[in-house]
Amino acid sequence: xxxxxxxxxxxxxxxxxxxxxxxxxxxxxxxxSRPVGPPTVYRTxxxxxEQGLVSRIESLNAYVxxxxxxxxxDCLFFICSGCRSSVELEDSRIGGLLAEDAAxxxxxxxxxxxxxxxxxxxxxxxxxxxx
Amino acid sequence: xxxxxxxxxxxxxxxxxxxxxxxxxxxxxxxxSRPVGPPTVYRTxxxxxEQGLVSRIESLNAYVxxxxxxxxxDCLFFICSGCRSSVELEDSRIGGLLAEDAAxxxxxxxxxxxxxxxxxxxxxxxxxxxx
DNA sequence: TGAGAAACGAAATGTTATAACATTTTTCGG
DNA sequence: CCGAAAAATGTTATAACATTTCGTTTCTCA
Numbered sequence: 622x623x624x625x626x627x628x629x630x631x632x633x634x635x636x637x638x639x640x641x642x643x644x645x646x647x648x649x650x651x652x653x654s655r656p657v658g659p660p661t662v663y664r665t666x667x668x669x670x671e672q673g674l675v676s677r678i679e680s681l682n683a684y685v686x687x688x689x690x691x692x693x694x695d696c697l698f699f700i701c702s703g704c705r706s707s708v709e710l711e712d713s714r715i716g717g718l719l720a721e722d723a724a725x726x727x728x729x730x731x732x733x734x735x736x737x738x739x740x741x742x743x744x745x746x747x748x749x750x751x752x
Numbered sequence: 753x754x755x756x757x758x759x760x761x762x763x764x765x766x767x768x769x770x771x772x773x774x775x776x777x778x779x780x781x782x783x784x785s786r787p788v789g790p791p792t793v794y795r796t797x798x799x800x801x802e803q804g805l806v807s808r809i810e811s812l813n814a815y816v817x818x819x820x821x822x823x824x825x826d827c828l829f830f831i832c833s834g835c836r837s838s839v840e841l842e843d844s845r846i847g848g849l850l851a852e853d854a855a856x857x858x859x860x861x862x863x864x865x866x867x868x869x870x871x872x873x874x875x876x877x878x879x880x881x882x883x
Numbered sequence: 884t885g886a887g888a889a890a891c892g893a894a895a896t897g898t899t900a901t902a903a904c905a906t907t908t909t910t911c912g913g
Numbered sequence: 914c915c916g917a918a919a920a921a922t923g924t925t926a927t928a929a930c931a932t933t934t935c936g937t938t939t940c941t942c943a
Contacts, residue, residue: 745858774929795891
């Protein structure tokens, strides 16, 4: 864990929601004066993902810190279109079903992406009130 | 359903696997001499997705025709890293679990992305043989 | 037939990600 | 401590994916 990697991870922790790579580039530039290029940040993100510290949200092209890095993560994301926040959940039953379906196909799975877009409770309520 | 939309859909049907938007731009250009720009193809893809005729695979930034457009599609994709093919499956149990988890959060879901990367049976076997 | 809506064309630009190669930093055996 | 090897980072350029904006064409239907 180097200084850059720690800084990127801290920025992700400090962020309200999923953060794009280019937002991170800007943020790192802001924190100290040394600018970093895209490859640097992407390498850092790849490293953090390998370590299970960060996940990529495919449907947003954005990155979030993992909630429980210690556990083997089998996570799903609920992404609010209203406030752009995301909630990470673990539901091993889904992993089980996916494994079952994969086995039926003879498919050897390596990575899963499970993402649900919609409105979080707060935004759904706000939306209902306004309408 | 216009001529362009039909052509794009046919190209997707004819394709071996997931197709990127820019591959479609090239392919349309090839079929008749009139070139189309990115916005045209993206508009067409958005339309076909709204109609449930096409799905976007988020983890590949690519597009596939839906296998059973008539049914309300609740699909998952198995994507082979070996041959770049994808298989679409329907497993309503997963939709059920996701709905259950969403309800527990008070989350109102609108769209789901479920993608599994790995090796299809053929590629896994080929890989095992080579090793 | 002609007004409004939908679809399409074209240019520019914005956003996300990687290739290729140079340099710096770290590590660790001698 | 020294220097070679490995790991990490910097730099430039470019590839890949997607949208904004505005203007034109085509379709529909009263």
